[in-house]
Amino acid sequence: MNEDDQDRMKKLLQQALPPVEGDSEARGDLWPAVLRRLDAQPATPASAVWAWFDGALAAGLVALIAFSPASIPVILYYL
Amino acid sequence: MQSGESYVLNQFQQGDASAFETLFHQHQRAVYLWILRITRNPAAAEDLTIETFWRIYHAHARFEPARGFEGWARRIATRAALDWLRARRTENNLSTEMLAEVAAPVETDPAVTAETRLKTAMAFARLPPKLRIAATLAVIEELPQKDVAAALGISVTAVKLRVFRALRLLRKDLEKQGITP
Numbered sequence: 238m239n240e241d242d243q244d245r246m247k248k249l250l251q252q253a254l255p256p257v258e259g260d261s262e263a264r265g266d267l268w269p270a271v272l273r274r275l276d277a278q279p280a281t282p283a284s285a286v287w288a289w290f291d292g293a294l295a296a297g298l299v300a301l302i303a304f305s306p307a308s309i310p311v312i313l314y315y316l
Numbered sequence: 317m318q319s320g321e322s323y324v325l326n327q328f329q330q331g332d333a334s335a336f337e338t339l340f341h342q343h344q345r346a347v348y349l350w351i352l353r354i355t356r357n358p359a360a361a362e363d364l365t366i367e368t369f370w371r372i373y374h375a376h377a378r379f380e381p382a383r384g385f386e387g388w389a390r391r392i393a394t395r396a397a398l399d400w401l402r403a404r405r406t407e408n409n410l411s412t413e414m415l416a417e418v419a420a421p422v423e424t425d426p427a428v429t430a431e432t433r434l435k436t437a438m439a440f441a442r443l444p445p446k447l448r449i450a451a452t453l454a455v456i457e458e459l460p461q462k463d464v465a466a467a468l469g470i471s472v473t474a475v476k477l478r479v480f481r482a483l484r485l486l487r488k489d490l491e492k493q494g495i496t497p
Binding site: 245247248249251254256259268271274 | 344358367373428433434440480484497
């Protein structure tokens with residue numbers, strides 16, 4: 238795709254999805270909702286989240302690379 | 317003697333709730349608008365603004381006052397919006413929400429039909445969220461690439477690459493539908 242193609246695609250995208258109005262605001266003060274959220278949901282320790290999700294993801298990636306080294310460029314492309 | 321702003325940032329870093337409230341009221345509008353630009357959905361932008369400040373509060377110990385609050389908050393907001401895009405089915409209510417509700421008035425090109433605009437919006441929503449965010453901020457919102465890079469935590473070169481990939485995938489999708497941009 239050359240620069241002209243890119244410019245055409247950008248213009249088409251801007252026609253399809255115009256930018257958001259710069260003066261858009263929330264419908265009201267969100268502070269009470271933030272307070273409710275803080276009361277309702279104390280923080281989850283980041284280490285607990287890492288333990289199952291990132292561990293599983295890392296194990297999956299290692300297994301994929303071990304069984305299929307050809308997948309390395311694909312993984313790098315999607316990083 | 318610290319300036320007022322520097323004092324508030326330092327107090328927040330130490331977990332002071334009133335400093336957090338001050339920062340919330342200073343930055344909630346900017347955070348909301350930033351998220352709205354990414355999601356184009358006012359209700360989601362409100363929820364994600366709340367989520368962002370919840371994350372901000374719990375991350376106060378990692379905040380570095382010398383680096384400023386706005387950019388840090390923007391990075392957290394971007395991650396929250398990215399999580400939302402990933403979790404969501406892309407085409408739900410897309411046409412109404414993306415095309416009308418939050419968009420600024422724009423002079424439409426008569427050569428581009430309403431159907432083409434709709435199909436382009438739908439195809440754009442099918443892009444991988446990471447590419448979509450980069451293209452939304454850099455192409456649709458025309459924000460400086462260095463700001464986009466900072467918000468996404470990547471280099472300017474990586475932003476350019478993601479925009480390029482987004483446009484290429486978008487063109488392929490449209491060509492499959494018989495639309496030649």
